Amino acid sequence: xxxxxxxxxxxxxxxxxxxxxxxxxxxxxxxxxxxxxxxxxxxxxxxxxxxxxxxxxxxxxxxxxxxxxxxxxxxxxxxxxxxxxxxxxxxxxxxxxxxxxxxxxxxxxxxxxxxxxxxxxxxxxxxxxxxxxxxxxxxxxxxxxxxxxxxxxxxxxxxxxxxxxxxxxxxxxxxxxxxxxxxxxxxxxxxxxxxxxxxxxxxxxxxxxxxxxxxxxxxxxxxxxxxxxxxxxxxxxxxxxxxxxxxxxxxxxxxxxxxxxxxxxxxxxxxxxxxxxxxxxxxxxxxxxxxxxxxxxxxxxxxxxxxxxxxxxxxxxxxxxxxxxxxxxxxxxxxxxxxxxxxxxxxxxxxxxxxxxxxxxxxxxxxxxxxxxxxxxxxxxxxxxxxxxxxxxxxxxxxxxxxxxxxxxxxxxxxxxxxxxxxxxxxxxxxxxxxxxxxxxxx
Numbered sequence: 001x002x003x004x005x006x007x008x009x010x011x012x013x014x015x016x017x018x019x020x021x022x023x024x025x026x027x028x029x030x031x032x033x034x035x036x037x038x039x040x041x042x043x044x045x046x047x048x049x050x051x052x053x054x055x056x057x058x059x060x061x062x063x064x065x066x067x068x069x070x071x072x073x074x075x076x077x078x079x080x081x082x083x084x085x086x087x088x089x090x091x092x093x094x095x096x097x098x099x100x101x102x103x104x105x106x107x108x109x110x111x112x113x114x115x116x117x118x119x120x121x122x123x124x125x126x127x128x129x130x131x132x133x134x135x136x137x138x139x140x141x142x143x144x145x146x147x148x149x150x151x152x153x154x155x156x157x158x159x160x161x162x163x164x165x166x167x168x169x170x171x172x173x174x175x176x177x178x179x180x181x182x183x184x185x186x187x188x189x190x191x192x193x194x195x196x197x198x199x200x201x202x203x204x205x206x207x208x209x210x211x212x213x214x215x216x217x218x219x220x221x222x223x224x225x226x227x228x229x230x231x232x233x234x235x236x237x238x239x240x241x242x243x244x245x246x247x248x249x250x251x252x253x254x255x256x257x258x259x260x261x262x263x264x265x266x267x268x269x270x271x272x273x274x275x276x277x278x279x280x281x282x283x284x285x286x287x288x289x290x291x292x293x294x295x296x297x298x299x300x301x302x303x304x305x306x307x308x309x310x311x312x313x314x315x316x317x318x319x320x321x322x323x324x325x326x327x328x329x330x331x332x333x334x335x336x337x338x339x340x341x342x343x344x345x346x347x348x349x350x351x352x353x354x355x356x357x358x359x360x361x362x363x364x365x366x367x368x369x370x371x372x373x374x375x376x377x378x379x380x381x382x383x384x385x386x387x388x389x390x391x392x393x394x395x396x397x398x399x400x401x402x403x404x405x406x407x408x409x410x411x412x413x414x415x416x417x418x419x420x421x422x423x424x425x426x427x428x429x430x431x432x433x434x435x436x437x438x439x440x441x442x443x
């Protein structure tokens with residue numbers, strides 16, 4: 001009897017296949033778990049960033065209200081104690097925020113850092129408040145912010161009723177939030193319509209995080225600028241060799257401004273630098289309205305600064321090597337130090353809070369009054385021509401060089417002692433008078 005053999009098509013899973021499946025599921029699970037952890041960490045970081053940003057905005061808003069309060073005194077104190085910032089005024093203390101501060105820095109005439117146990121800094125409401133601070137939350141996440149709070153009587157809008165630049169308002173920077181657009185002066189991001197190749201002209205205001213404009217890199221514009229509006233650079237900015245930046249309205253930078261060889265900056269209205277300005281080798285800064293600099297201005301090698309109305313420099317003005325500075329009025333918070341054939345021309349009045357140091361064939365021409373709160377120092381064949389009155393509150397240095405000359409069209413007032421080697425004479429004209437004296441011109 002024959003046996004029937006059934007051919008059963010039995011399908012199953014071998015041990016190797018089972019192990020491979022388990023390994024695959026394990027890899028997928030590990031990837032999913034890692035993704036979930038990273039997503040959670042990203043959400044936490046995003047939440048921290050949003051929370052700290054909101055807190056920083058509240059701090060700025062609170063400080064702005066304090067700084068611009070017209071009903072309070074002209075000064076108040078900001079104090080940092082146990083990482084908490086507080087306001088001290090009229091012997092009353094109020095906490096600004098309960099978020100811990102890593103640091104709080106106020107940029108005034110000097111860099112003052114408020115740290116440690118109960119340290120305070122007096123703040124003048126009549127001056128802008130440039131500051132920087134870092135706050136931290138319970139997860140040790142940090143947020144850093146730099147800004148300038150305007151005075152209670154000024155904003156960054158500087159136009160008269162007829163649309164021309166206002167002459168009697170201080171130039172102050174706006175907040176980034178007031179510039180809706182972030183822009184980059186590169187060929188990839190510039191508008192393509194009605195824009196020549198690598199010209200990079202924007203038809204609206206914007207802010208930028210760029211630190212260098214250098215057309216030699218390929219993607220950066222040859223002739224960057226804004227045709228309708230202003231630009232705010234939130235960091236230091238360098239205009240590299242042969243780069244020209246022009247704006248229809250205002251230029252602002254929160255950091256340093258540097259112009260390299262043959263570069264130029266033109267603003268039809270105002271120019272503001274939150275730190276220092278350095279100009280080199282035939283570079284040029286030009287504004288039809290005002291210049292405002294929180295730090296020093298240092299000029300080298302035939303560079304020029306041409307300002308249509310008022311110039312305000314919180315630090316010192318240093319001119320070297322055939323540089324030219326022209327403006328209508330000039331306020332210098334530090335020293336004025338011209339030398340090496342430099343030329344300064346001020347149409348109206350000039351005030352120097354520090355010392356006036358006139359060296360090495362420099363020429364200074366003031367159409368109105370000249371006031372120097374510090375001392376007066378001369379060296380080399382320097383000349384000063386004053387169309388109005390001249391007042392010096394500090395000492396007139398005894399190392400007066402016989403080849404220097406001052407001519408004053410108005411009156412001279414030296415509050416401190418004048419060295420016996422320096423003579424004051426009357427003359428009909430400055431032309432043709434020998435060097436080595438101060439001349440009061442007869443009108």
